Amino acid sequence: MTFQGSTKAHSRCDQCAVxxxxxxxxxxxxxxxxxxxxxxxxxxxAGETVxxxxxxxxxxxxxxxxxxxxxKTLSDGRQQIVGLLLPSDMVGRVFETTSRFAIEAASxxxxxxxxxxxxxxxxxxxxxxxxxxxxRTLDELDxxxxxxxxxxxxTVLERIAGFLLxxxxxxxxxxxxxxxxxTPRVTIPIGRRDMAIYLGTTIETIxxxxxxxxxxxxxxxxxxxxxxxxxxxGLIAMSGRKDYMNAELMEADxxxxxxxxxxxxxxxxxxxxxxxxxxxxx
Numbered sequence: 001m002t003f004q005g006s007t008k009a010h011s012r013c014d015q016c017a018v019x020x021x022x023x024x025x026x027x028x029x030x031x032x033x034x035x036x037x038x039x040x041x042x043x044x045x046a047g048e049t050v051x052x053x054x055x056x057x058x059x060x061x062x063x064x065x066x067x068x069x070x071x072k073t074l075s076d077g078r079q080q081i082v083g084l085l086l087p088s089d090m091v092g093r094v095f096e097t098t099s100r101f102a103i104e105a106a107s108x109x110x111x112x113x114x115x116x117x118x119x120x121x122x123x124x125x126x127x128x129x130x131x132x133x134x135x136r137t138l139d140e141l142d143x144x145x146x147x148x149x150x151x152x153x154x155t156v157l158e159r160i161a162g163f164l165l166x167x168x169x170x171x172x173x174x175x176x177x178x179x180x181x182x183t184p185r186v187t188i189p190i191g192r193r194d195m196a197i198y199l200g201t202t203i204e205t206i207x208x209x210x211x212x213x214x215x216x217x218x219x220x221x222x223x224x225x226x227x228x229x230x231x232x233x234g235l236i237a238m239s240g241r242k243d244y245m246n247a248e249l250m251e252a253d254x255x256x257x258x259x260x261x262x263x264x265x266x267x268x269x270x271x272x273x274x275x276x277x278x279x280x281x282x
Contacts, residue, residue, distance in 0.1 A: 012036060016112070021088035022062045026132035031122065038118040042111045050091070050103040050111075057099045058116050060092035066109030067189040069198075070101040081198040083144070086170060086189065090136055094120055106190045151200050154240065159199045160209050161238035164219070168229060184232075188225045213238070 013036045019025060027035055039061070044050055046066075051057040053073060063085050070083035082101060085091055091103065091111060123130045150159050167186045188195060196203045210227075213219045218235050220228040229235055236242060 012039075012041075012112075016064065018062060018064055018088035023090060023129065023132040023136055024062065026128045027126065028128070031126045031129055034118075034122055035114065038115045038122070039112050042113050044105040044109045044111070046105050046107050046109075048105045050105060050109075051099040053099060053102040055099050056097050057092060057103075058097070059103075059111070059113055060094055060116050060119055061090070061111050061113035063087050063089045063091055064110040064112050067106040068109055069104050069106045069190065069194060071104055072101050079197065081194060083140075083147075084190065084198065090133075090140075092116075094123065094133070106194055156199070156201050156205055157209055157212070157238055158240050159201070160206065161213070161218075161235050162241055163195075163199060164227065164229070165235055165239050165241070168232075168235075183220075184229050185222070186227050186229060188227070192224060 013019060013024065013032050016022075016024070024032065024035055041064075042059075044066075050068065051059055053071070065087055068085040068089075068091060069081050070085070071079055072082050073079050084106070085103075092113075093099070094116070097116070123133060150162055154162065164186050167188070168184060171186065172184070190198065192203050192206060196206055199206070210219070210221065213235075214221050216234065218229075218231045218238060220230050222228060
């Protein structure tokens with residue numbers, strides 16, 4: 001882990017790669033100057049623990065680059081990744097110092113951290129910033145409920161298709177050039193083992209499912225971390241979640257899609273086994 005002190009606002013806050021997508025975008029000039037004053041940059045290498053579960057933590061801030069994973073460990077040692085934090089996501093809890101989950105770096109990570117008490121005081125003085133914080137918290141709650149649905153009643157194929165769609169929508173909303181191509185590319189931000197834990201399945205099942213999706217012409221595999229989305233309408237059908245269709249281009253894809261192919265892919269997704277020990281694909 002490394003630590004860098006505060007710099008002038010024009011050299012960090014105004015040039016921040018995620019500023020327009022983070023809660024900081026709600027800050028006016030005065031509040032932004034204060035955010036810059038109370039902030040500092042911290043970096044963590046892949047595999048480092050940012051905050052241990054149950055530990056007193058002063059970290060509150062934004063993910064600038066990389067991916068963090070939120071991990072819960074049971075008394076018998078079993079672990080579950082309960083969330084991923086991507087660039088522009090908020091890390092840490094305000095008004096509470098104890099971390100309920102372990103926060104670990106899934107890749108090399110850069111964080112912009114705020115002094116907790118100063119940030120809490122700033123929220124109290126700046127209603128727009130406090131409102132943005134509330135909206136972000138409610139978005140996280142919605143995401144957690146979506147994940148309950150995904151793990152509770154969706155098949156492995158639906159989970160993986162939904163995961164790819166989430167990443168695609170997120171990349172498109174952030175203006176990622178690769179995600180805006182006619183055939184967009186999705187980058188998996190975590191390793192295959194973490195992906196299996198996160199999706200409640202096994203590495204082997206993920207591999208078989210991804211190969212099946214490629215054979216169906218829905219994705220093209222560049223390597224283990226990069227996939228080209230060849231048929232977005234087919235991916236939506238496989239996920240069973242039309243609410244992921246939040247981009248106009250995806251809506252156009254669905255309008256052009258063959259109804260027969262959409263129905264066939266949807267039936268295949270529903271027919272997939274539910275559990276992590278799924279062994280065979282049709």
